[in-house]
Amino acid sequence: MVEPLLRVSDVSKSYDELQVLKDVSFDLLERDVKVIFGPSGSGKSTLLRCINMLNPPDKGKIFLRGNNITAPKVDLNTIRTRIGMVFQHFNLFAHLKAIDNVSIGLRRVKGLKKQEAYEKAFKALDRVKLTEWADHYPAQLSGGQQQRVGIARALAMEPDLILFDEPTSALDPELIGEVLQVMLDLAKAGTTMLVVTHEMGFARAVASELLFIDKGIIIERGTPEHFSVSPTSDRVKQFLQQLDVLYGSHEKLLDILDEEEKI
Amino acid sequence: MIFQANPFEQLLAVLAYWDRFLTGFLLTMWMYVWALFLGFLLGLLLALSRQYGHFFIQKIAIIYIEIIRGTPLIAQLFFISFLPNALNFSIDIMIIETNLFNRSFRLLDYPIFVGILTLILNSGAYQAEYLRGSFVSVGTGQLEAARAIGMSRFSSIRHIVLPQALRRVIPSWSNEAAYLPKYTVLVYFIGGVEELFSQADYIQHRTSFPFATYIIVAILFLITITLISKLLDTIHKRTSIPGL
Amino acid sequence: MLFQTDLRYIGMGTINSFLIFLFGIYIIKWFLKKKNTANTKVWDISFNKNIRLSLIWLIFNLLISVSFSFFINNVIVYLLTQLCVSIVSDIFIGAIIVQKLFSKHLVESFKFVFSIQLILFGISIILGFLLIITFGYIFPEISDVLLFIIEFGLLSTIFITALSLIMGIVLGLTLAIMRLYAGKELYWLASGYEKLFRGIPLLVLIFIFSAGLPGIFWYLEPLDRLLASVILALGIRSGAYQSQIFRGAILSVNRGQLEAAQSIGMNKMQSFRYIVLPQAFRIAMPGWSNEYAVVIKDSSFAGAIGTFEMTLVATIWGYRSVELFTLSMGVVAIVYFLFTFPVTQLFGQQQVKKLKKLGMGGG
């Protein structure tokens, strides 16, 4: 058996009395994409933040390439350079231009020279097709562009995997496409990704497995086909129906994108 | 450092003049209260004209506010107190006098008048800026909504904007309320006003214990300002509207 | 006579240079606006560059005007020479600026700047003569007081303000960090310090340090002791206020920024140093410029214990002839105004607008 890149085993987390995650376990292989979805407040963001150790879990272990990162004496900062994160609200550094946003980690954390860091950052910006916006401040960019800079910032650190926390849910509908397209490209290039999203079209296109979380528990898991054909629990069916009402149009949009690719 | 007496004895010697401290303190507070409230009215007037006035009124308000805020209070005090002298006319101010602790206690005479007037003119400009900030934070939407239901410009400002703005201004306004007592001491420079600082000056010359004297003045101010801030805090909590 | 100069010349030259600087900036600003209405972003960036280059322009001008004042002692000749020379230099520097900004041909930008400078030349000659006539002949007292204040008080005021502000920054930042990141004891210490020194009037502080504790600066000359106690009092109090300013600014940097910094592997120190602090400084700018205005205005208290600074100097002038007391107070007020208003405008109002554009500070 191949050793998984990321292994989450029995992770639990509570805020005061409220238990947000209950014994969540799953594996993520190299070059694999998994999608997590579920209703609001179900603990999806909390799960990602546990994996990134922004909020360390109360119980359970997380392994990155077999190393337990929840162990007490692990250097979290080096761990975090290996796990990229893309935030729902972008969280770009407001005082830095796009290129500096992407290169600051390289310079300050990895200790690269300015020139070298810029070259790498430029390559990362190229992958999200934003090279001509490199000299702009975040506030001068559209939401979609900001999120792409956020992705480039994570990419530039050359992490083992990237966590996406609802990367498109703060965006206007017409901007979602450009971000999803970038994510599709990444997935096809073999980036390991763990994505929280409700974009089922995206999930169907690239995800190997979908995890449905409700109230901190993985209720159901399976391939995209499994969820679109025969979800077992009622909760999932109901949720997917709601999603259909809300997101149906985007799926078609993604199908179109897909077809364009094929041609 | 050489002390003739130990700190405790010094304090006792200085505190023997408690009546002077007290009258001085009362006079300071008396000026402060006048300056704060009349300054508030002036500030409200200035803020309204700066925010909602016609072009020229707006410009006049801006110039006044910026000049006052840009120049030191001492210069303003001197400027105003010598103004009649420079323009060759004299002002007669009614003298109000009472007796306190067997000493005459003046509540109003020319120097006190100048002090209060300058403080009003000065504080008004600062308060105007705080008030304007809260007008801005109420936003134009409220005004437009009021106009949309047919209120006149005046009454929509009076009934919609002002009540919200006055509530919002309390936290920042309490800054000014806590600032002003500290600046009232400058009236000392006019001379002839027996407020706390001049009394302290007198006492330290009599006892030659300046440190103890000024420490007591400092403590008096500390207590006053803490009380004022606490008071305004409770007022703010009482009057706040949920969700604002 | 060689190497003998009149302060008035330097004053005139300075005023002229400022005028040229201001007109230059505004004309280029107007020009840029006309060119780039469609693309505001480009215009933003180029305007910043423009300001930076114009500052060089200004400094160059000042140097010229001051150096010329050493050789010529006729006001009108001086003014004309100074103008001519600075205009020639401005044309060159301006041409380089325009060339840099629009990557235009040098000759073309030269023509452009030349025509602007010709207009400026006319305006500033007229203004210069007006200034000479008003201050030299109509209100000679005003220029006398002004020069007296500038000569004997200005430096001291600036010195007091600068030192107190620096002390205030160091204290304020330390206190703010103590309140935000250190343990409980330090938190109480810092907030107690703030409460204490925000509650005591500055004048009382000054008297405590100068009269109450005459021993603290035993190693200095008696007059310097007064100065030192004023600076100490101003700095200590300013620290209490600046602590609040910095704390507020640090708190208003979005939480997400810190998380994003950690997510790319920065440690606490790094994310504070490279992400939070730079933003906090920008957010603190408006509040800090207000604090600067407060300190420079309150440095006038120093006169109360006999330290030489502008207000005391003006008072001395006033006592020379009591009828002129109000006038000298008015003049000193104007000088303070010139030192506070532009700063609070530039770093206050303008900075607030800029912050909004960058989407920083609350939200």
Ligand SMILES: Nc1ncnc2c1ncn2[C@@H]1O[C@H](COP(=O)(O)OP(=O)(O)OP(=O)(O)O)[C@@H](O)[C@H]1O
């Ligand atoms: N710092 C915190 N302190 C206390 N409770 C928290 C905190 N962060 C999250 N929670 C709670 O934990 C629960 C799960 O939050 P989480 O953000 O993980 O949900 P989510 O699935 O990402 O929801 P959404 O789809 O709205 O983003 C929520 O009920 C939330 O109120």
Ligand SMILES: [Mg+2]
């Ligand atoms: Mg979430």
